[in-house]
Amino acid sequence: MNTHAMWKDYPQLEKDLSRVTQLIDSHIRIRDKQIRATLKEVVHAGGKLLRPAYTLLCSQMGAYYDRDKAIALAAAVETLHMATLVHDDVIDDAATRRGKATLQNTHGNKFAIYAGDYLFSISFAILSKHSGSLEHLAYNSRSMERILIGELDQLHSRFKPASSVKDYLARISGKTAQLFAVSCYTGAIESKATKRQARHAWYMGHYIGMAFQIIDDILDYEADASHVGKPVMADVRQGIYTLPLIYALAKNEREIKPILEKKQLSDEELDRLITLIRQERGLANAKKLASRYTEKALTELNKLPNGPYKDTLFELTSQMLKRTM
Amino acid sequence: MNTHAMWKDYPQLEKDLSRVTQLIDSHIRIRDKQIRATLKEVVHAGGKLLRPAYTLLCSQMGAYYDRDKAIALAAAVETLHMATLVHDDVIDDAATRRGKATLQNTHGNKFAIYAGDYLFSISFAILSKHSGSLEHLAYNSRSMERILIGELDQLHSRFKPASSVKDYLARISGKTAQLFAVSCYTGAIESKATKRQARHAWYMGHYIGMAFQIIDDILDYEADASHVGKPVMADVRQGIYTLPLIYALAKNEREIKPILEKKQLSDEELDRLITLIRQERGLANAKKLASRYTEKALTELNKLPNGPYKDTLFELTSQMLKRTM
Numbered sequence: 001m002n003t004h005a006m007w008k009d010y011p012q013l014e015k016d017l018s019r020v021t022q023l024i025d026s027h028i029r030i031r032d033k034q035i036r037a038t039l040k041e042v043v044h045a046g047g048k049l050l051r052p053a054y055t056l057l058c059s060q061m062g063a064y065y066d067r068d069k070a071i072a073l074a075a076a077v078e079t080l081h082m083a084t085l086v087h088d089d090v091i092d093d094a095a096t097r098r099g100k101a102t103l104q105n106t107h108g109n110k111f112a113i114y115a116g117d118y119l120f121s122i123s124f125a126i127l128s129k130h131s132g133s134l135e136h137l138a139y140n141s142r143s144m145e146r147i148l149i150g151e152l153d154q155l156h157s158r159f160k161p162a163s164s165v166k167d168y169l170a171r172i173s174g175k176t177a178q179l180f181a182v183s184c185y186t187g188a189i190e191s192k193a194t195k196r197q198a199r200h201a202w203y204m205g206h207y208i209g210m211a212f213q214i215i216d217d218i219l220d221y222e223a224d225a226s227h228v229g230k231p232v233m234a235d236v237r238q239g240i241y242t243l244p245l246i247y248a249l250a251k252n253e254r255e256i257k258p259i260l261e262k263k264q265l266s267d268e269e270l271d272r273l274i275t276l277i278r279q280e281r282g283l284a285n286a287k288k289l290a291s292r293y294t295e296k297a298l299t300e301l302n303k304l305p306n307g308p309y310k311d312t313l314f315e316l317t318s319q320m321l322k323r324t325m
Numbered sequence: 326m327n328t329h330a331m332w333k334d335y336p337q338l339e340k341d342l343s344r345v346t347q348l349i350d351s352h353i354r355i356r357d358k359q360i361r362a363t364l365k366e367v368v369h370a371g372g373k374l375l376r377p378a379y380t381l382l383c384s385q386m387g388a389y390y391d392r393d394k395a396i397a398l399a400a401a402v403e404t405l406h407m408a409t410l411v412h413d414d415v416i417d418d419a420a421t422r423r424g425k426a427t428l429q430n431t432h433g434n435k436f437a438i439y440a441g442d443y444l445f446s447i448s449f450a451i452l453s454k455h456s457g458s459l460e461h462l463a464y465n466s467r468s469m470e471r472i473l474i475g476e477l478d479q480l481h482s483r484f485k486p487a488s489s490v491k492d493y494l495a496r497i498s499g500k501t502a503q504l505f506a507v508s509c510y511t512g513a514i515e516s517k518a519t520k521r522q523a524r525h526a527w528y529m530g531h532y533i534g535m536a537f538q539i540i541d542d543i544l545d546y547e548a549d550a551s552h553v554g555k556p557v558m559a560d561v562r563q564g565i566y567t568l569p570l571i572y573a574l575a576k577n578e579r580e581i582k583p584i585l586e587k588k589q590l591s592d593e594e595l596d597r598l599i600t601l602i603r604q605e606r607g608l609a610n611a612k613k614l615a616s617r618y619t620e621k622a623l624t625e626l627n628k629l630p631n632g633p634y635k636d637t638l639f640e641l642t643s644q645m646l647k648r649t650m
Binding site for chain 2: 010030031032035070083084086090091109110111113114115116117118120121124125127128131133134137138140141142144145147148149151152153266
């Protein structure tokens with residue numbers, strides 16, 4: 001099984017991530033050949049496996065490093081992520097993901113809904129089989145709740161121009177940062193890191209997730225090579241207001257609001273919008289905030305016990321969060 | 326909080342079921358008032374609470390009866406059931422459930438998908454907080470998987486006239502019987518019943534679920550008072566072949582198959598179909614099989630240790646499964 005090219009300089013991690021994918025694959029136990037094959041395609045669709053990588057690395061923090069257990073926890077994290085992606089694609093009516101047709105595109109919404117549910121149940125099955133304690137498991141369920149509260153909230157706030165920076169941050173905290181935080185925390189606590197260390201791992205993951213999502217939201221407004229240099233602007237088309245727009249809106253509501261009040265935006269209106277966002281420094285200020293979160297993440301990282309895993313964490317995080325800087 | 330009228334002769338059970346609903350309610354922790362209110366409506370929509378009733382009763386089987394724990398386990402079971410209903414309504418494009426507008430009808434598919442996911446996560450959160458062991462939890466996750474395999478399978482086999490009795494039974498075993506089995510088993514094993522007793526509880530629940538679903542499928546073909554005596558026949562309209570049709574089809578494929586090959590059935594064709602199903606004794610034979618499962622359920626019930634809970638289990642099961650007999 002091939003893992004993403006980004007891991008080629010980390011042979012050990014690459015090997016473990018390949019085992020993560022294999023483990024998830026082995027949990028797809030459906031008699032019907034066609035359904036099984038379809039779900040296995042989702043598993044092997046070639047995501048970057050960032051979240052499980054953080055779990056694997058943080059599993060080397062504590063006194064008790066059990067490789068098989070670390071791989072299982074990482075698999076639970078990734079399966080949970082996959083489940084939310086499958087449902088996100090239904091919600092967003094997405095035709096492709098990672099360059100491949102989405103489940104809902106090829107098999108319909110109905111199939112994709114149950115398929116996502118099935119992946120959720122596998123995530124919990126792996127977790128309850130390999131987690132060291134009910135307490136950790138309860139913590140993970142609670143995190144899962146928070147992630148879904150974030151999703152519900154985002155859905156609910158579509159086409160609501162009142163979005164504030166505070167609301168935006170609360171939303172991405174639930175939607176993205178929560179899962180990064182859990183990925184790190186789970187690895188740490190299950191490897192018997194101290195509570196204090198696990199808390200630093202949690203915050204590190206949280207800040208990484210915040211920076212990651214802000215950068216992702218910035219990229220949606222930046223030129224995209226595959227679209228002849230045009231920004232994708234998928235979010236605003238769907239009525240999702242992300243940080244660059246929220247910043248710009250706060251400075252120039254007079255000119256921006258009337259554009260947003262139209263539910264369908266023409267190419268000219270999108271061009272006008274991006275010009276206004278740039279002019280009001282919406283992108284520049286969003287980048288600044290992403291950098292602040294990255295710094296916070298690295299500060300937490302520094303507090304973790306030393307070891308080779310820590311160097312890799314540092315490299316990975318710097319590399320990932322400097323995509324736009 | 327009002328529970329269904331069917332519990333009025335069981336004041337203790339009624340009180341505990343009311344606490345089950347309250348406990349689920351207390352887990353709906355969403356800041357947004359409107360979303361919170363919507364989800365709470367789902368919780369209080371007035372289902373019969375059959376599955377949690379079985380959990381509560383079976384929790385009195387073993388040596389260790391802890392009322393608060395029994396209520397929590399019952400709440401996890403019911404929340405899981407609610408989550409599947411919310412997603413089923415999206416899948417079936419259902420406008421109403423229990424006489425009330427469905428979530429997907431009032432708030433759209435997108436909201437309903439995440440709301441269902443949120444309920445799943447609450448179910449696991451309650452379970453991991455109150456379950457006595459990781460082993461039980463792993464068992465519950467595995468059950469959840471089987472339920473979803475049943476759903477995926479049913480979806481996949483729509484409009485496939487090849488459905489055999491065996492396939493039908495496998496499907497309802499996953500879709501319905503699994504959750505009844507888990508409801509009974511969880512109560513038994515967590516109250517420290519012996520493994521043998523818990524196994525009997527599992528089989529009792531399984532057979533109850535099988536009979537329950539067959540009866541439900543029969544009722545879809547029986548006259549419905551609210552529709553001026555016309556059967557609803559919602560299943561066949563959606564391409565779902567249930568037992569009465571499968572039995573009839575096996576006896577008279579020549580006349581029935583051509584009707585089913587049309588994807589949209591007119592009222593005349595539906596009338597013709599029901600006549601053929603009656604004529605080929607599809608309903609009568611389905612009732613016979615339901616009775617056989619009911620008997621099997623009562624045989625397993627008889628093997629359980631004596632106690633007042635057992636008498637209630639017997640009354641409840643006989644009453645519920647004799648709806649059509």
